[in-house]
Amino acid sequence: MKMFMKSAVAALVLAAPSLAFATEYVIDSGHSSASFAVKHMMVSTVRGAFSKVTGTANIDEKDLTKSTIEATIDATTINTNEPKRDEHLRGSDFFDTAKYPTITFKSTKVAKAGKNLKVTGDLTMHGVTKPVVLDVEGFTTESKDPWGNFKRGGSATTKINRKDFGLSWNSAIETGGVAVGEEVTITIDLELNKKQEAAPAAAAPAAAPAAKSTK
Numbered sequence: 001m002k003m004f005m006k007s008a009v010a011a012l013v014l015a016a017p018s019l020a021f022a023t024e025y026v027i028d029s030g031h032s033s034a035s036f037a038v039k040h041m042m043v044s045t046v047r048g049a050f051s052k053v054t055g056t057a058n059i060d061e062k063d064l065t066k067s068t069i070e071a072t073i074d075a076t077t078i079n080t081n082e083p084k085r086d087e088h089l090r091g092s093d094f095f096d097t098a099k100y101p102t103i104t105f106k107s108t109k110v111a112k113a114g115k116n117l118k119v120t121g122d123l124t125m126h127g128v129t130k131p132v133v134l135d136v137e138g139f140t141t142e143s144k145d146p147w148g149n150f151k152r153g154g155s156a157t158t159k160i161n162r163k164d165f166g167l168s169w170n171s172a173i174e175t176g177g178v179a180v181g182e183e184v185t186i187t188i189d190l191e192l193n194k195k196q197e198a199a200p201a202a203a204a205p206a207a208a209p210a211a212k213s214t215k
């Protein structure tokens with residue numbers, strides 16, 4: 001019986017997920033952003049950004065390919081420095097933020113690419129989920145800020161066809177072509193804070209001994 005128990009424990013240890021060796025980091029929204037670039041009128045590039053990015057990353061120091069990341073972008077924060085255009089982008093012709101207020105990414109695979117990484121995952125936007133591959137730079141070095149917090153940072157880029165996610169609105173122009181390009185370049189810049197371990201709860205004070213009766 002003892003031998004069986006030892007074998008069972010050993011099997012559980014070997015089968016434990018790699019996240020047991022990973023360190024959890026939280027995305028610092030104040031120092032992170034997601035931006036995009038798309039052709040306008042076939043001649044120029046319009047750039048915009050989303051200002052609120054949240055999520056977590058579990059980074060395995062021993063094997064980065066076992067790391068994971070999940071991120072959520074607040075689509076309502078879209079900003080292209082043109083209020084009327086931003087209102088149009090939040091409407092039903094594009095992101096329809098009243099119905100789909102967030103854009104999410106959840107990694108499914110991490111692979112090394114020289115000094116960088118390629119992160120495959122599911123991107124959900126406008127209610128549609130598609131696999132994408134992010135080219136990732138950074139995140140391999142940890143630094144310590146003046147207040148004792150441990151941080152990592154880096155950037156990820158990818159290209160998508162917006163029509164794949166149901167963002168199909170367009171308008172033809174007289175000289176040929178369309179007003180808005182289909183290919184969109186996405187860049188995500190992240191700063192990560194190592195999650196602080198909760199301080200152990202203080203032990204309850206020992207009860208005072210009961211006073212002896214004088215009777």
